Amino acid sequence: xxxxxxxxxxxxxxxxxxxxxxxxxxxxxxxxxxxxxxxxxxxxxxxxxxxxxxxxxxxxxxxxxxxxxxxxxxxxxxxxxxxxxxxxxxxxxxxxxxxxxxxxxxxxxxxxxxxxxxxxxxxxxxxxxxxxxxxxxxxxxxxxxxxxxxxxxxxxxxxxxxxxxxxxxxxxxxxxxxxxxxxxxxxxx
Numbered sequence: 001x002x003x004x005x006x007x008x009x010x011x012x013x014x015x016x017x018x019x020x021x022x023x024x025x026x027x028x029x030x031x032x033x034x035x036x037x038x039x040x041x042x043x044x045x046x047x048x049x050x051x052x053x054x055x056x057x058x059x060x061x062x063x064x065x066x067x068x069x070x071x072x073x074x075x076x077x078x079x080x081x082x083x084x085x086x087x088x089x090x091x092x093x094x095x096x097x098x099x100x101x102x103x104x105x106x107x108x109x110x111x112x113x114x115x116x117x118x119x120x121x122x123x124x125x126x127x128x129x130x131x132x133x134x135x136x137x138x139x140x141x142x143x144x145x146x147x148x149x150x151x152x153x154x155x156x157x158x159x160x161x162x163x164x165x166x167x168x169x170x171x172x173x174x175x176x177x178x179x180x181x182x183x184x185x186x187x188x189x
Contacts, residue, residue: 080118
């Protein structure tokens with residue numbers, strides 16, 4: 001899913017359908033200064049919402065190999081921005097104990113695979129692919145969050161609150177996936 005798709009959906013929800021005709025979103029007309037500001041705000045909202053979804057609701061998981069000679073694994077040495085370390089596995093597939101600190105973890109020296117949740121990177125352009133948990137996060141959830149955040153940034157607090165309720169309800173609905181519900185067997189009398 002690309003950021004431009006979310007911005008197109010959000011522009012309809014906020015009543016800015018004229019944005020769809022701008023060259024930025026694939027149309028024919030040049031955007032005005034006001035339209036450019038709206039697009040920049042929407043882009044910032046998409047970035048904020050995807051980060052919030054990844055950190056608080058639907059974490060992004062990543063695993064990578066790392067070798068440490070002193071037992072310290074700095075988060076800055078990893079490919080992604082670490083949010084939470086899930087587990088550390090040695091070369092034999094066994095879980096290894098570690099101690100977490102704000103910028104690193106401490107363990108024994110050796111070769112490991114570190115599994116962690118990460119924070120998505122900032123959007124580089126409207127054509128950037130969003131880093132989200134695609135199994136759980138739908139375009140609708142992101143769009144509801146973007147519209148809520150846009151109204152909040154615009155000072156339209158009652159509209160922001162209404163869209164925030166819809167956004168949180170969509171998240172809750174997705175977290176209560178029907179796949180996880182099991183009905184116990186019952187006996188008929």
